[in-house]
Amino acid sequence: MKLENTKAQMRKGVLEYCILSILQAQEAYPSDILQELKDAKLIVVEGTIYPLLMRLKNAGILTYRWEESKSGPPRKYYRLTDEGEKFLSELHMTWSELENAVKKTTKTLKR
Amino acid sequence: MNKTVSVNINGLIFNIEEQAFEKLNNYLDRIRKYLNNSEGADEVIADIEARIGELFLENINDRKEVINSDDVEKVIRIMGRPEDYIGEDSEEPVETTYTKKGRKRRRLFRDPDNQLIGGVCAGLSNYFGWDPVWLRIILILLFVFGGFGFVAYIILWIVIPKAETTAEKIMMHGEPVTVENIKKVVDEGIDALLGKGENHSSRSARAQNVKNGFSRFFGGIMSIFFSIFRFIGKIIGAVFLIGAMIALVALSIALFDPEVFAWHDNGLNVFSLKDAKDLFIGDSSISSLMTLGIVMLVFSPLIALIYLGLKLVFKIKSNSKMIGGSLLIMFMTGMGLTIYSGLKVNSLHKRSETIEQFEDLEWNGNSLKLMSNTHTEEYRNFRRNGLIGLDEENVSFGHVEFTILKSTQDSIVQLQIRKSSNGFDSRDAKERIENITYNWSQNNDKVIFDSHMEFKRSDLIRNQEVDLILRLPVGKSVFLDRSMRRIIHDIPNNLNMWDGDMIGHYWIMTETGLECMDCEEEKDPEVNPGEFEDEELEIEEFDIEESEDQESDVEDLAPEGINEGEGEEGAEGSGEKDGGK
Numbered sequence: 057m058k059l060e061n062t063k064a065q066m067r068k069g070v071l072e073y074c075i076l077s078i079l080q081a082q083e084a085y086p087s088d089i090l091q092e093l094k095d096a097k098l099i100v101v102e103g104t105i106y107p108l109l110m111r112l113k114n115a116g117i118l119t120y121r122w123e124e125s126k127s128g129p130p131r132k133y134y135r136l137t138d139e140g141e142k143f144l145s146e147l148h149m150t151w152s153e154l155e156n157a158v159k160k161t162t163k164t165l166k167r
Numbered sequence: 168m169n170k171t172v173s174v175n176i177n178g179l180i181f182n183i184e185e186q187a188f189e190k191l192n193n194y195l196d197r198i199r200k201y202l203n204n205s206e207g208a209d210e211v212i213a214d215i216e217a218r219i220g221e222l223f224l225e226n227i228n229d230r231k232e233v234i235n236s237d238d239v240e241k242v243i244r245i246m247g248r249p250e251d252y253i254g255e256d257s258e259e260p261v262e263t264t265y266t267k268k269g270r271k272r273r274r275l276f277r278d279p280d281n282q283l284i285g286g287v288c289a290g291l292s293n294y295f296g297w298d299p300v301w302l303r304i305i306l307i308l309l310f311v312f313g314g315f316g317f318v319a320y321i322i323l324w325i326v327i328p329k330a331e332t333t334a335e336k337i338m339m340h341g342e343p344v345t346v347e348n349i350k351k352v353v354d355e356g357i358d359a360l361l362g363k364g365e366n367h368s369s370r371s372a373r374a375q376n377v378k379n380g381f382s383r384f385f386g387g388i389m390s391i392f393f394s395i396f397r398f399i400g401k402i403i404g405a406v407f408l409i410g411a412m413i414a415l416v417a418l419s420i421a422l423f424d425p426e427v428f429a430w431h432d433n434g435l436n437v438f439s440l441k442d443a444k445d446l447f448i449g450d451s452s453i454s455s456l457m458t459l460g461i462v463m464l465v466f467s468p469l470i471a472l473i474y475l476g477l478k479l480v481f482k483i484k485s486n487s488k489m490i491g492g493s494l495l496i497m498f499m500t501g502m503g504l505t506i507y508s509g510l511k512v513n514s515l516h517k518r519s520e521t522i523e524q525f526e527d528l529e530w531n532g533n534s535l536k537l538m539s540n541t542h543t544e545e546y547r548n549f550r551r552n553g554l555i556g557l558d559e560e561n562v563s564f565g566h567v568e569f570t571i572l573k574s575t576q577d578s579i580v581q582l583q584i585r586k587s588s589n590g591f592d593s594r595d596a597k598e599r600i601e602n603i604t605y606n607w608s609q610n611n612d613k614v615i616f617d618s619h620m621e622f623k624r625s626d627l628i629r630n631q632e633v634d635l636i637l638r639l640p641v642g643k644s645v646f647l648d649r650s651m652r653r654i655i656h657d658i659p660n661n662l663n664m665w666d667g668d669m670i671g672h673y674w675i676m677t678e679t680g681l682e683c684m685d686c687e688e689e690k691d692p693e694v695n696p697g698e699f700e701d702e703e704l705e706i707e708e709f710d711i712e713e714s715e716d717q718e719s720d721v722e723d724l725a726p727e728g729i730n731e732g733e734g735e736e737g738a739e740g741s742g743e744k745d746g747g748k
Contacts, residue, residue: 086214087221101247103198106214110207128224129178129217 067098071108073151074098076136076144079118085131109134117143171233176220177213181227183234190239191219200334201249203344215246222246250346273341276330280357284385285324293339324389325396404479411472418465442557448512449627457508463501467494516629520596521587528580528637530612534673535580537569537637538648539616555628556619562626563619567605567633568656571645573676574638582607582614583636589629599626605633618653644675644684662686 071093078084078092086105093099112118117140120132136144169184183191198215202208222242223234278289281299288306292299309316330336333352334344340357342348448454471494528535556563574581586603590596605620620633635654639645647655647670655666660674660681673684 086218090218101245102218103215103246103249106211106218107202107205109214110211114206128221131217132214 071098071104072112073144073147075105075108075112076117076140076147079134079136080141080144083133083135085123085133087131089134112140116140169235176223177217179220179224181220181223181234182232183239184236187234187236187239190236190243194239194243198249201344203334203338219246274335274338275327276335276339277324277327278336278339279329279331280336285320285389286329287320287323287327290327290330290339291323321392400479404476406476407472408476408480411469411476415466415469415473418469446555446557446562446624446628449515450511453508453511456504457512460501460504460506460508463497464505465501467498467501470494515591516589517591518593518596519587519589519630520593520600521585522597522600523583523585526582526584528582528609528614530609532612534612534644534646536613536646536648537616537651538613539569539618539650539652539654557624560624561621562624562628563621564628564631565619565653566631567616567618567620567635567654569616569635569637569651569654570656570658571637571639571674571676571681572659573680574640576638576640578640579638580640580643581638583634583638585634585636586620586632587634588631596629599629599631602626603631603633607635616651616654639676639681641676641678644673646673647671 075089078089090102090105116137118134119137120134122130123133125131171182171184172188173180173182199212202211219242222245226238273294275294276290277286278293279286281289288299288302292302306316306320330339333349336357337344337348337352444454474490586600588596588599590599602622603620607616649670652670658669661679662683672686674681675684
């Protein structure tokens with residue numbers, strides 16, 4: 057059992073939830089999202105996000121539009137679809153339950 | 168000193184050292200391989216490229232204009248190696264357990280490792296998780312009973328790609344393509360990855376032994392078969408191409424040059440497509456619509472054939488969906504136009520009207536001689552073929568039908584002349600009927616019918632018809648001259664004879680219908696040879712004249728000659744009949 061692997065698995069589950077939360081607040085293009093995620097130390101390598109965004113888009117949870125940019129080529133701005141909103145609120149509930157559960161079960165953890 | 172190349176990344180131009188470019192290219196290739204045709208892979212690559220472009224942009228400034236290896240390595244560190252993240256977030260679990268075979272997403276390839284002939288059975292059983300032996304047995308049974316198995320095998324062989332690379336072999340077994348897996352397979356073989364023990368290996372070895380003989384033999388045959396197949400494909404393509412082009416040219420000429428394709432008679436241009444359109448449709452807007460519709464309807468499949476031929480012969484790769492789609496639209500539009508204009512034409516024919524008149528026929532002598540003058544002088548001015556003749560003003564139209572029915576009245580022979588025509592309404596149709604000129608004449612026991620009616624060209628052809636019905640009372644008889652051949656139509660008779668066989672004979676009306684008076688004797692000349700010999704000869708003379716007539720295609724026999732000849736023969740015939748009785 058590799059430690060890195062387990063860490064990555066743990067992060068991965070939360071990653072989707074966080075990305076959707078960022079996009080619920082406002083439309084964003086991948087570099088914005090990356091910046092927030094990196095600030096929060098949620099991802100290590102940037103490449104992770106692109107296949108994930110594609111998968112969410114293909115699942116109809118996200119959609120994007122192209123926007124001209126002053127400093128370079130056009131950018132993709134992602135936002136949640138209606139389905140995405142529902143999806144996110146489900147995730148949110150699950151996360152709250154999970155948070156409580158984890159807090160309860162790790163209360164006695166020795167640090 | 169380092170050579171640089173300039174690259175376009177998502178619309179931005181960068182100067183990049185050659186070595187660094189190689190590195191970057193390798194990196195992107197590796198990502199591509201990892202994504203491996205998953206949905207939206209190209210888009211993901213494009214997004215990643217765009218991000219790399221942004222990161223490069225942060226690394227260059229006025230003093231540093233060139234991207235070097237260090238920059239690329241830095242970017243790769245930021246983006247991460249594909250094996251670090253792609254497997255990580257894919258839907259499929261990272262570690263597939265070998266027991267859950269059904270849930271693994273396999274891809275269908277021919278399996279070159281376990282092949283006997285082409286690896287089709289091995290590939291299929293990999294895909295479905297069966298033992299290839301059973302599939303092979305089924306296939307052999309199918310081959311023995313009806314040969315279907317052979318055809319199916321060949322088709323599958325052509326259609327299914329062979330697993331060439333290690334990655335494809337791994338996908339074939341439904342395992343995730345990762346660096347570890349590839350390494351494992353390359354080092355230890357595919358069986359190591361599949362976790363199969365001795366059992367499989369021994370089967371594999373067995374297959375290997377059989378394979379050497381089999382696959383060398385069949386492989387040789389197949390490569391010959393494939394080259395023949397390709398060659399035949401090219402030939403078919405060439406045939407499509409040439410045939411369709413010839414048809415296209417011929418049809419274009421026929422449709423757009425009205426004088427080239429026409430019915431000819433004695434070298435005279437009698438009847439062109441333009442004439443046909445003018446006569447049968449009349450309304451120029453409808454006829455143009457119909458022409459357009461037919462052109463689209465006929466040309467679109469021809470163009471498709473040419474395109475297909477080009478593809479087969481020259482292996483052109485192009486956007487066949489677009490071409491196919493527009494050809495289909497063209498075809499449908501053509502069909503629509505043709506149907507629409509057809510319905511329009513039909514509406515011009517909507518109403519049919521008939522006007523009848525009766526003429527009493529009386530004569531001295533026994534049988535009434537019925538003949539037709541296909542060749543009278545007055546028709547010679549027409550440019551004509553058999554059915555339709557034309558001059559500037561008039562049309563001669565051969566829609567004349569003659570039949571004989573039993574009279575309902577006693578003893579009076581009547582000729583019923585029924586003229587009919589179509590029109591868009593009743594009045595239109597009746598006007599056309601009024602305009603029909605139909606001539607016939609009687610000279611004692613000879614009745615001569617015109618084979619054609621005449622009407623003004625401006626009346627157009629609207630199914631004008633002249634029906635002649637001879638109402639024959641019981642006991643009266645007629646002789647059907649050979650010249651009647653063109654106009655007689657379904658004359659009911661007791662012998663159930665065809666029209667063509669009825670001519671040249673005497674017919675008498677009985678209570679039960681028309682009876683032949685001289686057919687049986689003719690069939691059996693020994694019964695009464697002397698009496699009918701002459702008549703047979705006469706009939707043969709007619710044959711000769713008639714066949715000449717056919718060769719020159721209707722026009723040029725002197726009408727007097729025929730009439731005289733028929734007159735004499737008719738008289739002789741009836742004389743003999745008299746004697747016979």
